[in-house]
Structures are given as C-alpha cells and as structure tokens.
Amino acid sequence: MTDITPHGSQPAKLGHSPVADVPHALRVADTDPRAAKRAERQVASMFLLSMILVVAFIVSFIMIDKDTVVYIPVFGVVGLMTIMLGLTSGLSIFLIGAGAIQWAKKLMPDVEVVQMRHEMxxxxxxxxxxxxxxxxxxxxxxxxxxxxxxxxxxxxxxxxPIPAVFLLRDLWSGGESGIESPDEILSHTLWRENMHILVAETGQKIRPEDLPVGGLVSAVPANLAEEQERAGNQDALGKAAIILVRMEPSEIVAQQGDGWDYQGIVAYSKICTHVGCPIALYEQRTHHLLCPCHQSTFDLANAGAVVFGPAARNMPQLPITVDNEGYLVATADFAQPVGPSFWERG
Amino acid sequence: MKFLAARRRNPLVALGLLFAALVAVGGGYAVIANVQPAQASLVSQTQVEEGKKLYLAGCSSCHGMDAQGSANGPTLLGVGAAAVDFQVSTGRMPMAAPGAQAVAKASVYNEEQVAALAAYVASLAPGPAIPTAEDVSFEGANVAEGGVLFRTNCAQCHQAAGQGGALTQGKWAPNLMKATPTEIYEAMITGPQSMPIFSDGTLPKENKQQIIAYINNLQNASSPGGLDLGRLGPVTEGLFLWTAVFAALIGAAIWIGIKAR
Incomplete structure (x- = not known):
C-alpha cells in the first residue's frame, strides 16, 4: 500500500496531491561542488569543536580552583568553574546537534516525497x-x-474489590485514642482551658502589657513542644498555630463569642480557611489579615469575616483570658475546625 | 525642739504629717519621673523650640496644630521620637502626594532638623525613643536564630529574602536591602503604616538584634549562581524560562525548519 514516488514523477491524474505543486528548487550545494565542500567543512568543524570542548571541560574541571570567581556583566559575580563546566558541556552537545542539522539541510537529499496512508x-x-x-x-x-x-x-x-475499601478506610492514624475518625482528628487542636500562649520559636509566656495596640505575635500552645516530641512530626502545629493582635477594644466590631478577647487582644487561627496556608500578613491599621496564596482577606476586627478572596469560612477565633499570674491563656479549644473545609463539614 | 515636743499630741499634727508625706512622695515621684525624659534625649529646650517651628511649617497641615491628628493624618501623640526619626529620615514624611502608602525618598530635612522634630514630638507625649547605637549593634548576634525569627515574624510580608511584597489595596511591604539597622529597629518598635508593632515584650532587644544580623547577612549575600532574578524564587525563574529559553527553543525550531539555500 505504501507508495513512495519522487515529487515531479507523480502521476498527474491524482486529484488531491498532499504536496503543493511547486517545482523542486535545487540548493547551492547541489549544483556547486565548492559550496558542497564548504558545507562539508562546516559540519566537520562543528563536530571537531564539540570534541575540543569536551577536552576543555576536563581541563576546566582539573585546573580551575573551585573558589575562583569572575565578574560577568549582567550576571554579576559567579564561580568560574561553574560557568566553564556549563559552557563547555552545553556547547559540546549543542554542536553535535547543530552539525547534524546542518548536514541534513545542506548535503543530504532534499527531494519531497509522498507516503500514501493505509485504509483505516x-x-x-x-x-x-x-x-x-x-x-x-x-x-x-x-x-x-x-x-x-x-x-x-x-x-x-x-x-x-471489597478488601481494598477496608484498607483505604484504615489509612488514618486513629488519633490519640486510636479510634477517632478523620473529621474528629481535624476538629480539635492542642488548645484547651488554661493552656498558656507562648511566642512562637522563643517559647516565652505573654503578658497583656507586652503587646501594645497595633502589635502582632505569632503564637503556639505551651504543650506543642512536648506533642511534637511525642508524635515526631509537625501535624499539631499545623492546627494549633495562632496569631495574637491587639487593637483598641472600641475598634472591635464583632467576635465569634462574647468576651473572647482580653482588653482588645484577639487570637485567631494562623491557618487560612481556603486551602490552609499559614498567614500572618496583618495590616494593623485596617485590621485585615491577607493570605498571600490566593488573596483571601479576613477582618480580625469583625469576627474574622472574609472580606475578599476565595475563602468560604471566617477565620476561627480562639477565646482567651489571663490566668491568676497575669499570663495569657486560652479558655477553650477552637469552637470550629481550623484550616480548609473538608468533606464532613459540607 | 521644745516647741515641737510640746505640741506633738495636737490633733492638727496628724494632718500636718499627712500633708508633709504627700508632698514628699509626690515631689519625689515628680523628680524621678522627670529624670527619664531628660536623660533619654538630652534635648535642649532650644531643640524642642526649633522642632516646633519645623513642625508647624511642615507637618501641622495634616497632623494638626497640636499633633492631635486630623482627617488627613493620624495623631502623633505617643508615637515617640523613633517613629518621627523613621518616617522623616527615610523621606516617607512629609508625603509628596496622597496615595495608598507613603513612599521612601530623599529626606527634605537634614539630620539636625530630623532630631529637632523628633525631640518636639517626643516632648508632647511619651513614646518609643530612637534606639541607641548599642541597641542596634548586632555584633556577635546569632544570624541563624535571626533567620528563624525573620521567617516567623517578618517573611510573611517582606519575603524570605527581604525583597518585600504586595499587601492589599495597592499597599506594599518594602524591600529591606537598603534598610539600616536603626531603621529596622525603629520599624519594629513603632509599626509604621500597615506594619504591626513587634514590642520588646514579645520580641526582646536581643532577638531584634538577631533579626537585624540576618537582614544584614541578606544584604551582603552574593549570588553564587549568577543572575539572582530578584531572589523571588519560582516566579521570576519561571518567567525567565518561559520567555528567554522558550524564545531560544522557538528560534532553533525555525532554523531547523527553514529550507537551505
């Protein structure tokens, strides 16, 4: 069924020729032997240069000290060895390809052919x-x-396939008690009544007077370090991270519960309710909390309401107070699951 | 002494003693309380006077004749010398034009004038003082610890490499590559514009010095790979690949496809 016919000798009766019916143009190298010789030299020099570059690669690798730097305009100060290894190896393989294409374009036969297709x-x-x-x-x-x-x-x-359903159902760890369902695990965090609020990373307890109006603190529960040690992972931080901000009590329009602030200090989850990015991009004058991932914006002066972006739920608020030594503590766990929505929440 | 001894049981003695005690406590407190501003700033009355003149000429149209604030600008009572030094020495104040945010530019005041303005505003109400050279010294501070604190507290707005980033409604967090240690310290304790305050209570001086050491490290970091593309990570790197490298690939494809002469 395959029909390979040089263009031009194709029978004229074929109504639908796939090749435009233009006369075949000869190249310079087809007619002038000196041009053909020149093309041959070009291709051979590219292959030869490629070989020289490989040698240069080896020489660069051995001879150049790895700490030598060189200034290249636009690129700035870069390691000489890095740039030499990249240039020699990159150009050597480029020249093999370029030589092959030059060879095909200038010297190999360039007659147009038609290959007829099979009946399907x-x-x-x-x-x-x-x-x-x-x-x-x-x-x-x-x-x-x-x-x-x-x-x-x-x-x-x-x-x-039924055993596979059981195996998939068993993928979650079961939580602390070993019998919790995934939605129960997602619905509670390390926060509970009288849990001290610590500054993230430095682990310092916080007094209300430490936080001025307009202030921001990234904070964690006091039992976080212990839990991370026990679990060997950061899962607990992923749910319990909060931010504390302070505003004038008169600026607070609404909260998620009565008296959940302490003298204008409010605590909100640090985990975006859209897809769970940690956020602390807080603008103290507008009281807006912006998520850099998808621009969801929450108003912390108004119960963490979504004012912009794709998030569907308010930022969960953590109720806080001070203990009898004057340190900030939580009064309960979050009243709703933190982070992105999941199946069981609808 | 005989006079006092004779009258020590007089009912009026109790009142007299109470009055003397009140005067002693109140006067003593006033002396102690007055010591602090005098020591902190060492400002002369003439500096405050000079600052007041500059304030009335350059600032009062927005911040009010008594720095009480107006519809065009917030009150400056209690912002302290540190806020004035930060805003005026970086050229953010006075603003050239209303906008989403004050822009840093060449300051219109010289160093003495900035100091006078700061002294005047500080004399109106107590607020954070300009950090001393010792406060902002980061000699020997732990840079790695500073990096952890920077990523926890600063990177959300200023980007992990301090390149700055966008906020809402046309506002932005500035690039920190030219910020001086004093400016960084002042920004943390005063919370300029959208920036929240990172008080000494929750982020002690030692931690602030570590953060300054980390930013200084970023400012002096070289780019071993050459072109750093703004150190913005995958955004600019991806853009570079999609434009420069794809253009080169398309050029190669065209060269392959062109019929040789």
Whole structure:
C-alpha cells in the first residue's frame, strides 16, 4: 500500500496531491561542488569543536580552583568553574546537534516525497473471522450453557474489590485514642482551658502589657513542644498555630463569642480557611489579615469575616483570658475546625 | 525642739504629717519621673523650640496644630521620637502626594532638623525613643536564630529574602536591602503604616538584634549562581524560562525548519 514516488514523477491524474505543486528548487550545494565542500567543512568543524570542548571541560574541571570567581556583566559575580563546566558541556552537545542539522539541510537529499496512508478499516474477511472466533469461543467455553458458573463468577468478581475499601478506610492514624475518625482528628487542636500562649520559636509566656495596640505575635500552645516530641512530626502545629493582635477594644466590631478577647487582644487561627496556608500578613491599621496564596482577606476586627478572596469560612477565633499570674491563656479549644473545609463539614 | 515636743499630741499634727508625706512622695515621684525624659534625649529646650517651628511649617497641615491628628493624618501623640526619626529620615514624611502608602525618598530635612522634630514630638507625649547605637549593634548576634525569627515574624510580608511584597489595596511591604539597622529597629518598635508593632515584650532587644544580623547577612549575600532574578524564587525563574529559553527553543525550531539555500 505504501507508495513512495519522487515529487515531479507523480502521476498527474491524482486529484488531491498532499504536496503543493511547486517545482523542486535545487540548493547551492547541489549544483556547486565548492559550496558542497564548504558545507562539508562546516559540519566537520562543528563536530571537531564539540570534541575540543569536551577536552576543555576536563581541563576546566582539573585546573580551575573551585573558589575562583569572575565578574560577568549582567550576571554579576559567579564561580568560574561553574560557568566553564556549563559552557563547555552545553556547547559540546549543542554542536553535535547543530552539525547534524546542518548536514541534513545542506548535503543530504532534499527531494519531497509522498507516503500514501493505509485504509483505516480492517479488511472485511478479517472482521468476519474475528466475529466467528468470538462466537466459537462462547460456545466452546459453555459460558451461555452453565448459568450457575456464569453467575458465581460475576459474584466473585463483584466482591473481590471489597478488601481494598477496608484498607483505604484504615489509612488514618486513629488519633490519640486510636479510634477517632478523620473529621474528629481535624476538629480539635492542642488548645484547651488554661493552656498558656507562648511566642512562637522563643517559647516565652505573654503578658497583656507586652503587646501594645497595633502589635502582632505569632503564637503556639505551651504543650506543642512536648506533642511534637511525642508524635515526631509537625501535624499539631499545623492546627494549633495562632496569631495574637491587639487593637483598641472600641475598634472591635464583632467576635465569634462574647468576651473572647482580653482588653482588645484577639487570637485567631494562623491557618487560612481556603486551602490552609499559614498567614500572618496583618495590616494593623485596617485590621485585615491577607493570605498571600490566593488573596483571601479576613477582618480580625469583625469576627474574622472574609472580606475578599476565595475563602468560604471566617477565620476561627480562639477565646482567651489571663490566668491568676497575669499570663495569657486560652479558655477553650477552637469552637470550629481550623484550616480548609473538608468533606464532613459540607 | 521644745516647741515641737510640746505640741506633738495636737490633733492638727496628724494632718500636718499627712500633708508633709504627700508632698514628699509626690515631689519625689515628680523628680524621678522627670529624670527619664531628660536623660533619654538630652534635648535642649532650644531643640524642642526649633522642632516646633519645623513642625508647624511642615507637618501641622495634616497632623494638626497640636499633633492631635486630623482627617488627613493620624495623631502623633505617643508615637515617640523613633517613629518621627523613621518616617522623616527615610523621606516617607512629609508625603509628596496622597496615595495608598507613603513612599521612601530623599529626606527634605537634614539630620539636625530630623532630631529637632523628633525631640518636639517626643516632648508632647511619651513614646518609643530612637534606639541607641548599642541597641542596634548586632555584633556577635546569632544570624541563624535571626533567620528563624525573620521567617516567623517578618517573611510573611517582606519575603524570605527581604525583597518585600504586595499587601492589599495597592499597599506594599518594602524591600529591606537598603534598610539600616536603626531603621529596622525603629520599624519594629513603632509599626509604621500597615506594619504591626513587634514590642520588646514579645520580641526582646536581643532577638531584634538577631533579626537585624540576618537582614544584614541578606544584604551582603552574593549570588553564587549568577543572575539572582530578584531572589523571588519560582516566579521570576519561571518567567525567565518561559520567555528567554522558550524564545531560544522557538528560534532553533525555525532554523531547523527553514529550507537551505
């Protein structure tokens, strides 16, 4: 079925020629032997230069001290060895490719050819034979003749995937008690009544007078270090991280619960309710908290309401007060799950 | 002494003693309380007077004749000398034009004038003082610890490499590559514009010095890979690949496809 015909000798009766019917133009190298010789030299020099560059790569690797730097305009100060290794190895492989293309373009035959396509359908006799084979297989296996075998086989195949459902159901760790469902694990954090609020990283307890109006602190619960030690991961921080900000009590429009602030200090989750980026991008004059991932913006003076962006839920607020030594503590866990929405929350 | 001894049981003695005690406590407190501003600034009355003149000429149209604030500008009572030094010496104040945020530019006041303005505003109400050279010294501060604190407290707005970033409604967090230790310290204790305050209570001086040491380290860091592309990470690196490298690849494809002469 394949028909390879040099362009020009193609029969004129073909109505739909895939090649535009233009005369074949000869290249300089096709007619002038000196031009052909020149093209040959060009290709050979590229391959030769590639070899020289490989040698230069090895020489650079051995000879250049790894701490030598060189100033290159625009790029600035860079390691000489790095740039030499990159240039020599990159150019050597580039020249192999460029030489091959130059060779093909200048010297290899460039006649246009047409390759006719196969008929896409199978021949009628092959189709009929396949259908006959199927029928014969059905008869010989007795699939239609033994209904009890057919039905039990279908039943076995239907039940076979069920163990996989159990294995998938068992993927979560089960939480502290070992029997918590995933939504229960997501619904509580390390915060509880009288849990001290510590400055993140420095672990210092916080007095209300430490935080001026307009102030911001990234904070964690006092039992975080212990829990991370026990669990060996940062899962607890991912749920319990909060930010504390202070504003004039008169500036607070609304909160998620009565008296959840302490003299204008409010505590909100640090985890965005959209897809869970940690956020502390707080503008003290507007009281807006902006998530840099997708620009969700929460108003911390107004119960953490979403004022812009794709987040669907308010930023969860943590109720706080001070203990009898004057340090800030939580009065309970978050009243709603922190972080992004999940299936069970709808 | 005989006079006193004779009258020590007089009912008026109790009143007299109470009065004397009140005067002693109140006067003593006034003396102690007055010591602090005098020591902190060592400002002369003439400096305050000079600052007041500059204030009335350059600042009062927005911040009010008595720095009480107006519809065009917030009150300056209690902002302290540190806030004035930060805003005026970086050229953010006075603002050239109203906008989303005051822009840093060449300051219109010289050093003495900035000091006079700061002394005047500080004389109106107590506020954070300009940090001393000892406060902002980061000699021997732990740079790695500073990096941890920077990523926890600063990187959300100023980007992990201190390159700055966008906030809401056209506001932005500035690039820190030219910020001086004093400016960084002042910004943390005064919270200029949108920036929250990082008080000494929750971020002690030692930690602030570590953060300054980290920023100084970033300012002096070289780019071993050459072109740092603004140190913005995948955003500019991706843009570079999509434009420069793809253009080169398209050029190569065109060269391959052109018929040789």
């Amino acid at each position: 359908t199978s021949p009628a006799d092959a189709t009929a034979e396949a259908a006959a084979n199927y029928e014969r297989g059905k008869d010989e296996s007795g699939f239609a003749r033994y209904p009890i075998i057919r039905r039990t086989l279908i039943g076995a195949m239907a039940l076979f």
